Amino acid sequence: MIPETFRTMIVHSASETDHERRIAEKFIRDLPAGDVLIQVVYSSLNYKDALSATGNRGVTRTYPHTPGIDAAGIVAESSHPAFLPGEPVLVTGYDLGMNTSGGFGQYVRVPADWVVKLPENLSLKESMIYGTAGFTASLSVQKIVEHGLTPDSGDILVTGATGGVGSLAVSILSKIGYSVTAATGKTDQNDFLRNIGAKAVISRADIVDDSKRPLLKARWAGVVDTVGGNILASALKSTFQRAAVTCCGNVASPTFAATVYPFILRGITLYGIDSASTPMPIRQKIWRKIAGEWKISHLDSLHTEIPLEGLEHAIERMLSGGQHGRVIVRLGD
Ligand SMILES: NC(=O)c1ccc[n+]([C@@H]2O[C@H](COP(=O)([O-])OP(=O)(O)OC[C@H]3O[C@@H](n4cnc5c(N)ncnc54)[C@H](OP(=O)(O)O)[C@@H]3O)[C@@H](O)[C@H]2O)c1
Structure with a gap:
């Protein structure tokens, strides 16, 4: 059952020097139009997210906004035949989290041509340790x-x-x-x-x-x-x-x-290197390599897992150059 509202980070910013982040509820009906509604299980923190979360207009033009350029989760609704409800998928880049409501919320709605089916041999969590x-x-x-x-x-x-x-x-x-x-x-x-x-x-x-x-x-x-x-x-x-x-x-x-x-x-x-707009065939090939011959065995020592509330501290650490490995954000079960 798809709820009416979901938990999300919302960044309010009047100018580049004036911003505030809150964890709040948002209506699913307020998400942008798109073919695939995804219930996000994990997201991850990237440098671009830290910029979007601090009002950087080079990344995000209009606020209030939900950052998160990465999302991995389960298809909740789809009007596109390539994706069926219940399927595990991931989205990285394109406009997600920039001017499209992003992965720091429990739901995202995106065009089908942004969506990658989760490759075999990779869990949703592992996909976001990479992100x-x-x-x-x-x-x-x-x-x-x-x-x-x-x-x-x-x-x-x-x-x-x-x-x-x-x-x-x-x-x-x-x-x-x-x-x-x-x-x-x-x-x-x-x-x-x-x-x-x-x-x-x-x-x-x-x-x-x-x-x-x-x-x-x-x-x-x-x-x-x-x-x-x-x-x-x-x-x-x-x-x-x-x-x-x-x-x-x-x-x-x-x-x-x-x-x-x-x-x-x-x-x-x-x-x-421009990851955000990488064409889909290359994207799929690279994700298969990540899950296959290039898969690394020490993913556990490379990441810290936090809830939405933990982002506040993690964003500040990243902006001060203190990031060490990856931070993944847990949004669902
Ligand atoms: N082109 C693309 O498609 C794409 C995709 C993803 C990320 N990026 C960009 O790649 C960069 C890294 O992203 P990330 O997610 O890895 O960020 P990150 O996790 O914050 O890592 C950046 C690392 O750079 C080093 N660093 C920080 N401040 C520095 C400074 N003033 N001078 C020199 N080194 C400094 C630090 O490592 P050490 O302390 O070990 O030196 C820091 O941990 C960002 O600029 C991001 O926007 C681009």
């Missing part, structure tokens, strides 16, 4: 693999390594045999990073170069960068010939200063 962060890490790993880099090519650097995308990138790369160097700002997280598969752990400060030199000593066969800014700029200068560098995030800075030299003297490639 957008794990999906993005997997897209980055896929670029490294497609570029032709093999475990014999050399070390892969992962930046922002204790964060959601970073910790899953370290885990997946090491699961499939790559030697991973994890760069972190958290000097006390050496054991965590080694336990999830990093061969070496280095301090963020060790890979930031403030000189104006166009190239640095070659260290990396590939780079999964999750932070942007000077860390990305420095990584671009520190690769072997024909390296692959992926770029997905901006927590350090959305801008970076670069020259053409790494590109024209070392033939490197910089890949942009």
